[in-house]
Amino acid sequence: MKYEAVIGLEIHVQLNTATKLFCDCPNRPGDEPNRNTCPVCLWLPGNLPHLSQEALEKAAIACLALNCIIQPVSAFDQKVYYYPDLPKGFQLSQHHMPLSRNGWVDITAEKGGMKRLRIHHIHMEEDVAKLVHETEGKTPISLVDFNRAGTPLIEIVSEPDIRSPYEAMEYIKALRAQLRYTGAAECSMEQGTMRVDANISIRPEGTGEFNTKVEVKNMNSIRNVGDAIAYEIARQTECLEKGEAIMLHTRLWDPDKRVTTAMRGKFAGPCVPDPSVAKIRVTEDWLKKIQERLPEMPAKKADRFAAEYGLTPDEALAMSLDRDISEFFEETAKQGLPPRKVTNWITTHLAPLLKDRSQAIGETALTAERFARLLAMLEKGVINTHGAREVLLKLLESNESPEDLVEKGQFRQVSDMSELEVIIDAIIADHPADVEDFRKGNEKVVGFLMGLAMKASKGKANPKLLREMLVKRLA
């Protein structure tokens, strides 16, 4: 029998607010342990939460970016369980009345075309403390770092619309792009600011039934989510084929062994409305203000880029996926450069450089204005591609003007024919056999000799001119 997978994802995203969700401590979990704590987030006896407006606003913006409908009234509940990472024995989470419902994201389907994946709801909750287990020494001890306790999260709960590891990964990527656009969250799975749990069940293909699901946790990259889901589908298929029943439980993905293993059940207590956090009542005015703060989102921006700048759909998509890049592109293009040339330079040169350096554009010294001046020099033939690349590298690191860098690094393109003549003379003199080959009709030799000549010019020769002169001399 052929099976198909039914997958739903629960994604926790940390909001990048200045302070925690219910107190005024800095939202910096990475600081020296227990530095960012106060009586409220340690939940000392007598303490009460006060909801951060910034967290509420950022959560609402994130909801809007994922096309969710903000609910007129939402409220926090207490999820009771006992564990040392929870300083008050319950977690404040919007269980019964979430902030928003009924959203969606679009992905490119595996077989092409668009597929819309629905979001059931998004709710706010507080993160828990971090446990550090020290196993060295005679008695192993566990330490609690409360820096993360009370930092704001949203949990995005999808409908079970996902059918494959590919769709799951595309869903996460699309969602991440949307959220990063809002500036409300970093969404890094590697750094734990985005955590994905997958609920997976399988059913005979074509049937509409929902079978017992298994929850899989502990994937720390999008790739791992795909792999864990694929593993789990295979495991469940094998179970069913052997006639074994699927049990409702939670499994952990082991990134080294690349398998999932069953996890011990955690005691989950009741979930009751919290009387101390005031209910969130959304007014139309407030919602309007939040909507105004929502930036132009990627899909809309891609359409506009295609129309306004004449980019192909693929180019427009590439230029709009990341908000920093999209703004950088537009600013550069506005300096009067051919937009497709800008796109090309961003995709083939700038983006790989940033990736190598693990930097966002804003973290480098490069500005759109200086980037535009560099491309203008390239356009005018003052420098060649090689030189432009060298200067670009420097522009990422210093605030010097591209013109100064060209002069200082002597990247100015050599278009002086007499200078090129000298180089060509030397090459021809050193490689008589290759010259002979060419004359016998082997045109590939031009490429080889061009390479040598460019090298001899330290990459500065105007390649077009150089080729013309070389071919003329060989003939």
Add this chain to the structure above:
Amino acid sequence: MDNLFDLTIIQLRKMLKKKEITSVELTEYYLGRIDRYDGEIKAFLRPTEEIALQMARDADEKIARGEEGPLLGIPLGLKDILCTKDIETTCASNILKGFVPPYDATVIRKLKDAGYVHLGRLNMDEFAMGSSTENSAFQTTKNPWDITRIPGGSSGGSAAAVASGLCVASLGSDTGGSIRQPAGLCGVIGMKPTYGRVSRYGLIAFASSLDQIGPFSRSVSDCATMLNVIAGYDPMDSTSIPEPVPDYHSFLGKDLKDVRIGIPGEYAIKGIEDDVRKNYEENLQVFKDQGATLVDISLPHTGYAVATYYIICTAEASSNLARYDGVKYGLREDGKDIIEMYKNTRNKGFGQEVKRRIILGTYVLSSGYYDAYYRKAGKVRTLIRQDFDAAFASCDLIVTPLSPTTAFKAGERIEDPLTMYLSDIFTIPVNLAGLPAVSIPGGFDTNGLPIGLHIIGKALDEGPILQAAHVFESVKKVRTIPERLTRWVVPDSRLKKPTQQHLNLEPGT
């Protein structure tokens, strides 16, 4: 200097300002009375003599500099449920023994700003769960009018201390009657303000949707003074009400003409003692004589209030008390793993009544029972609230008996929690509706035990409540301290004894 305890805070403030007395003398006076009487009454868990004298010296310096403050130099007692920076705060529980809060409750900050002197920590039922103060992990407080009887609870220490003249006034907390019932049984004034009128920040939570802090005093004037200090919006408590606070003294001295007083038919329950009923009827006549109009009203869902209350308060308590797990502060009893450590800690740290309520609360919230109990209780609560809304359409205040009986004997009901729970029948609906109410001394039964009178107002109507209480107080003039506790006079040597500071300054003398 005798009978300083008969003076109001306003009168004491005048004396302090005129330097007829110092705050150190006033503090020594009360410390002297605590030494003399508290061995018997056991209202204080821990007097804080050194802190009190230090705060009194600071107050005297401020007075000398001409500074003002509504409580500047006034010694107060605090229920041991209010977190006070650097002072052990236990909630009368073994699980919090040794817990020293690193922060002040908002009300404590306000008392400090007003210049108060911290006399000590007052006994209570553990985690405010009880109606007799017999559930304290540390000691049993006696009723000053008859030490074989309970003072009421849970703020029994706060009531008994004020009724014995062991402090000028005190603070307590009221979840289902925990201020008003002990005030009534000890014959003093106890006010539960509107839910949200006083910040709960720093009040160790029992049931967060019901808890409210309020004052105990021996005069309506002092109740107004205390309320003026502690009331007001607090951004640290998002359930506190962002409304300006009136000067509660401005309501005192007004008559009761045009005031309509509602008399709920449902409060004539079986089990109400004859003396209590008779006293209540006499007291209604007092209001009538003073010009108030009496109106019959109905609060039809009163009969469901106690059951509703015990579902809501135990449910909230079960999660509020989840934090006492031995991990961070207070008691820790080790175990072979974390779960066993939790069990050992909570088993040893909590008393019977607290365990009973945690179990009840966990039960009513458990899956399968949630709708039948907790959700339904929420609906009944709404009905009770609506009862009051409807009643207040035809009256301004509601007057009821405070408790069906006067103070009962110690040990009499400790094994019978249901009867104990039912003694709060008149006070509980007020908490469920979030309304303000006061208990004032209404008179005495044939055994000479105080009978409380209960005045309930609309939300934020603490002023009109105090207005009626003040009229009643001036007409009926009910004694607020047992005569036998007024005979001993604090010796002058105690008041004028040289302080440690003086000794240090003059080593040769």
